[in-house]
Amino acid sequence: AQIKEVEFVKSSGRAKDCPRDARPEFAILGRSNVGKSSLINALVRKKEVALTSKRPGKTQLINHFLVNRSWYIVDLPGYGFAKASDAARMDWSAFTKGYFLNRDSLVAVLLLIDASVPPQKIDLDCANWIGRNNIPMTFVFTKCDKVKGGKGKRPDENIRDFQELIIQNYREHPPWIMTSSVTGLGRDNLLLHMSQLRNY
Numbered sequence: 001a002q003i004k005e006v007e008f009v010k011s012s013g014r015a016k017d018c019p020r021d022a023r024p025e026f027a028i029l030g031r032s033n034v035g036k037s038s039l040i041n042a043l044v045r046k047k048e049v050a051l052t053s054k055r056p057g058k059t060q061l062i063n064h065f066l067v068n069r070s071w072y073i074v075d076l077p078g079y080g081f082a083k084a085s086d087a088a089r090m091d092w093s094a095f096t097k098g099y100f101l102n103r104d105s106l107v108a109v110l111l112l113i114d115a116s117v118p119p120q121k122i123d124l125d126c127a128n129w130i131g132r133n134n135i136p137m138t139f140v141f142t143k144c145d146k147v148k149g150g151k152g153k154r155p156d157e158n159i160r161d162f163q164e165l166i167i168q169n170y171r172e173h174p175p176w177i178m179t180s181s182v183t184g185l186g187r188d189n190l191l192l193h194m195s196q197l198r199n200y
């Protein structure tokens with residue numbers, strides 16, 4: 001299940017410009033600042049692999065990375081920029097939905113959820129949209145190393161709250177994995193999970 005080689009293949013401005021071979025792929029999606037770049041870098045054990053533009057309103061791209069010459073990690077634009085204009089938000093949804101609904105080689109969406117904060121409406125909306133469209137999804141909870149003082153809840157409590165708020169569109173609840181890019185928690189689990197979904 002280990003990653004031996006990662007090659008950046010291309011950035012696509014439109015879903016229909018994505019690579020056309022049928023190699024299986026995993027799309028990584030989450031709110032801006034959820035820890036997506038850190039997670040991708042931890043997975044592939046490299047710095048600065050994730051290239052997605054972080055600034056709202058800038059061109060958003062779908063980035064394909066070929067792993068071990070056999071499957072793709074796809075870095076999708078983050079959603080939920082606090083400062084993004086309505087136009088930029090609309091762009092995000094039209095463009096990303098186009099990708100999800102037309103991508104036969106998509107094995108699963110890895111939806112990143114920040115476990116250090118309470119459930120966020122935008123994440124629930126995104127998870128429910130993916131669920132309603134019957135797209136296979138795994139919840140990848142990030143920042144599970146963060147321990148809140150005072151009134152803040154622990155990561156495991158935030159995760160439980162999130163799971164309880166998800167509508168039950170799935171015959172089975174989506175699989176979920178706890179991760180931390182700081183401690184490396186969940187890295188091997190996530191790699192194993194992806195290899196099981198690919199069947200090798």
Ligand code: GDP
Nearest residue numbers: 032033034035036037038142143146180181182
């Ligand atoms: P992105 O916008 O989703 O690509 O998020 P980044 O990977 O840039 O991370 C956003 C912020 O969260 C940065 O300050 C990171 O250092 C921090 N961060 C990311 N992953 C973790 C994690 O697993 N644990 C902790 N404690 N902080 C994290």
